[in-house]
Amino acid sequence: MIRKLIEKDHEQVMSFLSEERAINLFIIGDIENFGYESDFQQIWGEWNEADEMIAILLRYKENFIPYAKGPFDVEGFAKIIISDGNFRILSGKDDILEQFAGYISSSKKRSMYFAEMTNGDMLPRAFDREDIRIAEEEDVEAIFLLRERIEEFTGSISSRESLLHTIRTKTGRTYLVKEGDVAISSVSTTAENSMSAMVVGVCTDTAYRNEGLASRSLSALCEDVLKEGKTLCLFYDNPAAGSIYKRLGFKDIGRWTMWHNTENQA
Incomplete structure (x- = not known):
């Protein structure tokens, strides 16, 4: 099930995102700064039959970022993205974005290495x-x-x-x-x-x-x-x-x- 997220979902959302806090830096930052009710920002979540959160989609103005830890409703997220008439950029982990290839096309793509530092050793x-x-x-x-x-x-x-x-x-x-x-x-x-x-x-x-x-x-x-x-x-x-x-x-x-x-x- 996919639905828009609201403030009461916040604790579950942050717990879900915090396991990969670097990858989810933009989503976490946008939620902390702008919340769930902004005109220029919306967040959707997907739950499985066990009522466990399995995926998130963020829209910040014309930009979308999907995140999931495993299988998710790619087609459902793609329909949300495509239905936004101002959609300009889809970004995220390479293996997640590749799943959208059958639903969203792009003639301009850029891929970069992503690195993290967790300690100062x-x-x-x-x-x-x-x-x-x-x-x-x-x-x-x-x-x-x-x-x-x-x-x-x-x-x-x-x-x-x-x-x-x-x-x-x-x-x-x-x-x-x-x-x-x-x-x-x-x-x-x-x-x-x-x-x-x-x-x-x-x-x-x-x-x-x-x-x-x-x-x-x-x-x-x-x-x-x-x-x-x-x-x-x-x-x-x-x-x-x-x-x-x-x-x-x-x-x-x-x-x-x-x-x-x-x-x-x-």
Whole structure:
């Protein structure tokens, strides 16, 4: 049985999602931030005959994320997604999305490695944190200018407003190193919730690379987030980049895929 979730389902929902808190980071964060009654967000759940929750589907604006631990009513979820006239992106674990292939088509897909850190056993035992600081609102422009200078970030830089909103709402944090008023290295989290945080925006100015700035900043961030009882996760595209994260203790837990509904793209 599939039905819309409401506030009274919250405890069961969080128990279901918490077993894979990294994979469910976006769903958990959106529920904690926006609840079950928002105009731009809806959540559906599926139960089996034993009245056990077996699957969840989240709609956040034009984006949908399904999650299940085993077999579920793929066709039923697909009908909900297709019936939404504004559907743009379907994202989630690769093995879950593949089950929608017979119901939803996409000519534009992207798959990324998904890695998680659950403890700090592989983080450096001692490293210099003296020049690493947590960004405040007045640092947004410097961080944005740093990202603009880095070729790898071309086309994927979030807006100044988005970065400022993240800092103000504490749904993310940025650790940075500055040379005077100029940011030369930074690492951020986004979509932080009570259980986990997503690492994004790891970067260093090309003139300051190979000095360990990003590794130290990332280590400091991971250390602090783990102390709060949260796990960390991140996406990466190529194994060479992934090896850097694995040295600090991130482990691959699957692949995350995004399907774009090109028919609804402007």
